[in-house]
Amino acid sequence: MSEFVKIVEVGPRDGLQNEKQTLTLEQRLNFITDLIDAGLKSIEVGSCVSAKWVPQMAQSDELFKQLPQRADLNLSLLTPNIKGFETALAVGCKEVAVFTAASESFVRKNINCSIDESLEKFSEIMQAAKQHNIRVRGYVSCIVDCPYEGAIEPQQVVKVVKQLYDMGCYEISLGETIGTATPDRVQKVWQACLAELDSKVLAGHFHNTYGMAIANIYQSLQQGIRVFDSSLAGLGGCPYAKGASGNIATEDLFYLLSHMGFETGIDLDKLMTASQNISQILGRKSLSNYTNSYLQSRCA
Numbered sequence: 001m002s003e004f005v006k007i008v009e010v011g012p013r014d015g016l017q018n019e020k021q022t023l024t025l026e027q028r029l030n031f032i033t034d035l036i037d038a039g040l041k042s043i044e045v046g047s048c049v050s051a052k053w054v055p056q057m058a059q060s061d062e063l064f065k066q067l068p069q070r071a072d073l074n075l076s077l078l079t080p081n082i083k084g085f086e087t088a089l090a091v092g093c094k095e096v097a098v099f100t101a102a103s104e105s106f107v108r109k110n111i112n113c114s115i116d117e118s119l120e121k122f123s124e125i126m127q128a129a130k131q132h133n134i135r136v137r138g139y140v141s142c143i144v145d146c147p148y149e150g151a152i153e154p155q156q157v158v159k160v161v162k163q164l165y166d167m168g169c170y171e172i173s174l175g176e177t178i179g180t181a182t183p184d185r186v187q188k189v190w191q192a193c194l195a196e197l198d199s200k201v202l203a204g205h206f207h208n209t210y211g212m213a214i215a216n217i218y219q220s221l222q223q224g225i226r227v228f229d230s231s232l233a234g235l236g237g238c239p240y241a242k243g244a245s246g247n248i249a250t251e252d253l254f255y256l257l258s259h260m261g262f263e264t265g266i267d268l269d270k271l272m273t274a275s276q277n278i279s280q281i282l283g284r285k286s287l288s289n290y291t292n293s294y295l296q297s298r299c300a
Contacts, residue, residue, distance in 0.1 A: 002262060003261075004226070004262070004263045004264070004265075005226050005257050005262045005264060006228075007042065007230055007266070009035050009042065009231070009232065010230065010231050011031070011035070011230075011232040011235045011236075012031060012032050012035070012043060013047050013060075013077075014229075014231060015232070015236040018235075018246075019056065019236070019282060021282055022058075023056070027281055029063060032045055032063075032075075034270075034274035034277055035232065036068065038267050038271040038273075039265045039270065040250075040265075040266065041073055041074060042074040043076070044097065045075050045076065045077060046063050046077055047077065048061060048080075048083075048087040048088050049078070064091045064092075065092075075095070076093065076096060076097055077093050077096055077097070078096070078098075078099070079097065079098065080098065080111070082124045084096075085129070088134075089132060093134070094133075094135065095134065096135075096137070097137040097138070098125060098136060098137075098164075099141065100118040100122075100139070100141070101118075101142045101146075102115075102142050102152050102156050102159075103149055103152055105146055105149040106142045106146050106149075109148060119160075119167065122167060135170050136169050136170065137172070137173065138164035138169035138172040138173065139172075139205070140157065140172060141175040142175070143157045143181075143189050144186065145178055146177075147177075154189045157174065157193065158192045158193050162196055170201065171201055171227065173203040173229055174193070174202065174203065174204055175205040176204075176205065176206045176207055176213075177207060178209060179207035179210050179212060182212060182215070183215050183216055186220060187223060190202075190219075190220060191223070199223070199224040202227070203228060203229060204216070204217060204220045204227070204229070205228070206248050207246065207247060208247070208248050208249075208287075213252075214248065214252060218256065228248075229247070231246070231247035231248070231249065232249065232250045232271075232274060232275055233249060233250075233278055233279050233287060234248070234249035235278070235287075249286070249290070249291070251272070251275055251286075251290045254266050255290040272291060272294060275288060276291075
């Protein structure tokens with residue numbers, strides 16, 4: 001029996017949040033429905049933040065209420081503060097996500113506090129989540145390089161990841177945020193983390209700015225990592241901006257995993273349909289190499 005690799009689809013949140021176009025609630029609902037039809041079971045569907053600051057994520061709670069609540073689905077919401085957590089709780093969400101970084105400069109630029117202060121803010125969420133039997137997933141950005149302070153030491157990553165785990169995160173996703181890493185550097189981060197934590201609580205989140213995401217995921221697989229975040233059609237980051245740091249496309253991740261003999265639970269034809277639908281809505285070509293090659297072969 002083939003070994004299973006879990007794909008966490010982050011297109012509806014991390015992807016759309018970084019697209020210039022704001023979709024309607026119905027369009028977002030159809031997008032997530034397409035993902036579910038394609039066999040994706042773990043999906044970050046939105047973010048409980050102020051629509052004033054992130055209009056792309058407006059009414060994420062209302063969106064969640066309209067989605068199917070099946071036992072085999074793991075639909076989550078990003079909740080950066082206790083107010084967001086309470087919003088997620090009110091609509092019956094069973095998993096939330098919190099985020100910090102391994103870089104002090106990055107955390108200060110993004111959420112205006114230190115790493116320790118960001119973790120302190122999560123303590124209230126963690127306590128409430130435990131009371132209500134809600135799982136918490138943690139994100140750690142800048143695990144290799146930071147755009148403000150350069151290289152990040154692997155032990156600094158371990159320190160933050162360990163704190164999130166000790167606080168109660170059941171899984172921590174390590175984000176290679178600006179896409180500058182190479183497999184040798186990624187290997188060092190995983191080796192440092194795996195010296196302290198089991199691979200079952202770790203996930204990889206790779207950006208494809210310099211085309212290194214698939215190579216870095218391959219290295220991660222060699223280190224025993226079996227959970228990866230991805231975004232359909234490579235959503236996230238502007239494809240027209242120099243240095244755009246888009247997420248690895250779910251289709252490209254699927255290609256790698258399926259051809260290496262891993263099981264994902266994904267239906268290829270339905271995944272292609274979902275990819276074409278969201279690309280058409282956004283009015284741009286998919287950033288997935290596999291999708292574009294697949295479509296060309298079908299038309300030939």
